[in-house]
Amino acid sequence: GNSVTQMEGPVTLSEEAFLTINCTYTATGYPSLFWYVQYPGEGLQLLLKATKADDKGSNKGFEATYRKETTSFHLEKGSVQVSDSAVYFCALSGTAETSGSRLTFGEGTQLTVNP
Amino acid sequence: EAGVVQSPRYKIIEKKQPVAFWCNPISGHNTLYWYLQNLGQGPELLIRYENEEAVDDSQLPKDRFSAERLKGVDSTLKIQPAELGDSAVYLCASSLVGQKGTEQFFGPGTRLTVL
Numbered sequence: 001g002n003s004v005t006q007m008e009g010p011v012t013l014s015e016e017a018f019l020t021i022n023c024t025y026t027a028t029g030y031p032s033l034f035w036y037v038q039y040p041g042e043g044l045q046l047l048l049k050a051t052k053a054d055d056k057g058s059n060k061g062f063e064a065t066y067r068k069e070t071t072s073f074h075l076e077k078g079s080v081q082v083s084d085s086a087v088y089f090c091a092l093s094g095t096a097e098t099s100g101s102r103l104t105f106g107e108g109t110q111l112t113v114n115p
Numbered sequence: 116e117a118g119v120v121q122s123p124r125y126k127i128i129e130k131k132q133p134v135a136f137w138c139n140p141i142s143g144h145n146t147l148y149w150y151l152q153n154l155g156q157g158p159e160l161l162i163r164y165e166n167e168e169a170v171d172d173s174q175l176p177k178d179r180f181s182a183e184r185l186k187g188v189d190s191t192l193k194i195q196p197a198e199l200g201d202s203a204v205y206l207c208a209s210s211l212v213g214q215k216g217t218e219q220f221f222g223p224g225t226r227l228t229v230l
Binding site for chain 2: 004032036041042043044045046049051089091093101102103105106107108
């Protein structure tokens with residue numbers, strides 16, 4: 001079945017540091033890939049997505065590239081801010097006709113950015 | 116535009132009691148999802164509706180869990196009887212369609228504590 005593996009957290013950075021959160025996946029066919037973010041006390045929000053190999057998703061300074069050859073979708077940001085402190089989830093939606101929109105999530109990575 | 120609404124936000128019950136969660140999706144979204152999120156983990160799909168029809172309920176524990184989506188809008192998820200292991204956050208999400216790559220919009224969740 002489909003699965004997503006994220007780097008273990010928590011991650012603590014200083015403001016303006018470079019961020020990488022690793023994500024690899026296992027799936028048949030060509031899944032769509034997502035990064036969702038959960039700010040304290042709020043629901044999950046879509047941060048970015050990519051629907052085919054070599055696509056780059058980007059939003060709010062965050063980027064991730066769909067790498068089919070390495071089955072990866074690593075999240076990066078060049079300069080993090082305190083307001084980026086949240087839990088980040090990598091997810092995929094599959095290719096099957098009946099369950100194609102089901103999201104399979106990683107375990108989440110807690111990011112804390114200190115001033 | 117109003118987001119996905121869930122109620123209650125918090126619920127504390129004793130084991131063996133019944134409990135129900137309510138979800139109102141974004142207007143016009145015909146696909147509705149219920150996810151279970153255990154502490155420190157990513158959400159896992161329980162059931163997906165396309166309009167009134169449950170099209171993906173393979174991970175719903177049907178001995179104690181039930182769900183309905185009357186008239187293809189609001190949905191209710193019920194647990195009867197609740198067990199200690201049911202303590203978790205129950206998330207509702209909706210999307211325009213149930214296709215791969217479609218963004219899902221999440222509600223804030225209902226945090227259930229079973230004593």
